[in-house]
Amino acid sequence: MSQHKYDFKNLLIAIVIWEFIFWLVYFSLYYYMSNDVEAFQFETPEFLWGLFLVPILVLGYFNTIRWKNDTLTKLADERLLRYLTFPVSNIKSFLKFFLFRNGLAFLILALANPQYGHGKNKAVHEGIEIMIALDISNSMRALDLDPKMDRLQVAKLSIERLLNNLHGDKVGLVIFAGDAFVQLPLTSDYRAAKMFLYSVRPEMMSNQGTDIGLAIDKCVKSFDMENGVNKAIIVMSDGEDHEGTPEVVAKGAFEHKVIVSTVGVGTPKETPIPNYEDGKINGLKKDENGKTVLTKLNATMLQSIAAAGGGAYVQAEGTYINLEGLLESVKEIEKTEMESVLYVDFEDQYQWFLGIGLLFLLIEFFLTEKRSGIVHKLQEYNG
Numbered sequence: 396m397s398q399h400k401y402d403f404k405n406l407l408i409a410i411v412i413w414e415f416i417f418w419l420v421y422f423s424l425y426y427y428m429s430n431d432v433e434a435f436q437f438e439t440p441e442f443l444w445g446l447f448l449v450p451i452l453v454l455g456y457f458n459t460i461r462w463k464n465d466t467l468t469k470l471a472d473e474r475l476l477r478y479l480t481f482p483v484s485n486i487k488s489f490l491k492f493f494l495f496r497n498g499l500a501f502l503i504l505a506l507a508n509p510q511y512g513h514g515k516n517k518a519v520h521e522g523i524e525i526m527i528a529l530d531i532s533n534s535m536r537a538l539d540l541d542p543k544m545d546r547l548q549v550a551k552l553s554i555e556r557l558l559n560n561l562h563g564d565k566v567g568l569v570i571f572a573g574d575a576f577v578q579l580p581l582t583s584d585y586r587a588a589k590m591f592l593y594s595v596r597p598e599m600m601s602n603q604g605t606d607i608g609l610a611i612d613k614c615v616k617s618f619d620m621e622n623g624v625n626k627a628i629i630v631m632s633d634g635e636d637h638e639g640t641p642e643v644v645a646k647g648a649f650e651h652k653v654i655v656s657t658v659g660v661g662t663p664k665e666t667p668i669p670n671y672e673d674g675k676i677n678g679l680k681k682d683e684n685g686k687t688v689l690t691k692l693n694a695t696m697l698q699s700i701a702a703a704g705g706g707a708y709v710q711a712e713g714t715y716i717n718l719e720g721l722l723e724s725v726k727e728i729e730k731t732e733m734e735s736v737l738y739v740d741f742e743d744q745y746q747w748f749l750g751i752g753l754l755f756l757l758i759e760f761f762l763t764e765k766r767s768g769i770v771h772k773l774q775e776y777n778g
Contacts, residue, residue, distance in 0.1 A: 401460040402485045409489050410453060421446070429587045438508035440586060445503040449496060456492050488764045498755030505748035522563035523625045524581055526614035527554055530632035531597045532572035532605045533680060534690040539666040541714045546660045550631045551592055553658065553716040558585045567617055570595055573604030573638065575613040606638035607700065611655060615648050627654045629721070630700065633661040634693030645704035655704020656721055660711050661692035
């Protein structure tokens with residue numbers, strides 16, 4: 396590798412590793428602080444979306460060093476470059492990007508203004524616990540409700556609308572296909588619920604198929620059955636169950652005083668399922684015999700589940716799901732008094748993130764990419 400050019404491969408590996416560590420730590424801390432630390436909040440959480448500018452910075456960085464390498468190649472051969480340019484340090488180049496990228500991230504966190512509360516007051520409010528079971532099987536990719544919006548997108552919009560109409564209730568999310576797992580435990584933080592909802596996609600479930608009974612059972616196990624709070628489950632699916640007997644599971648849940656309602660997402664008319672590759676539609680999904688896989692709403696199944704679970708059934712009409720009847724059935728459940736802790740005073744913590752961010756950017760400003768001293772020796776040793 397020329398001393399005057401960037402080691403593209405090793406820089407790529409180093410930054411990909413750091414990006415993985417950063418996002419893993421970020422989402423883990425956000426989840427922990429939002430759900431397990433009652434005294435923590437972001438005053439302006441909408442600024443957190445700015446963190447998703449970071450991948451654009453990464454792409455810009457690599458396009459820049461690729462352009463620099465190509466330009467140097469066209470400028471002169473290796474023998475002449477030593478007289479025209481100074482040797483570059485890949486370590487210092489990585490450090491400059493590391494400082495700039497993380498300095499910007501800390502400034503964005505400062506804009507969101509993390510706050511820590513003190514001065515606890517206990518408050519009592521009435522509510523119920525609601526677990527939403529969302530079908531993310533491949534059939535939910537069908538475009539029978541709208542040519543630009545698949546079943547899953549329609550379901551997610553309806554869940555968001557449902558969250559906007561809840562007050563004082565706790566909500567959780569289970570996603571399922573052939574398997575099921577808890578995407579979001581019960582929480583009264585509807586903003587966190589929406590954030591987890593936005594990230595849901597079919598690729599999260601490797602075991603395809605549809606097991607509604609397993610999803611209902613997973614929802615039931617997510618409840619604390621001894622806390623005396625009334626409970627409800629809302630299943631959002633196209634009803635194409637390929638496993639078990641979900642009506643039996645719904646009936647068992649109802650016998651334990653958990654109401655199960657269902658939402659039909661799809662149309663009764665058979666429709667093909669788009670096949671996705673690298674996030675883009677590439678033809679239609681085929682079975683092992685090469686035939687196009689068709690899907691349709693099984694309203695009868697979902698109605699049977701709702702009847703067995705003592706709940707209500709509603710069905711999508713285009714991109715709109717009329718949740719009024721379903722919400723009314725949920726609201727008819729007797730509210731239970733739930734005690735919570737409110738923090739009346741919150742102290743701003745943005746200054747810590749602002750200080751670190753400005754420090755990183757200041758160091759980055761004075762740091763050059765020129766090889767020098769111990770960094771130069773290290774790079775020569777590694778090279």
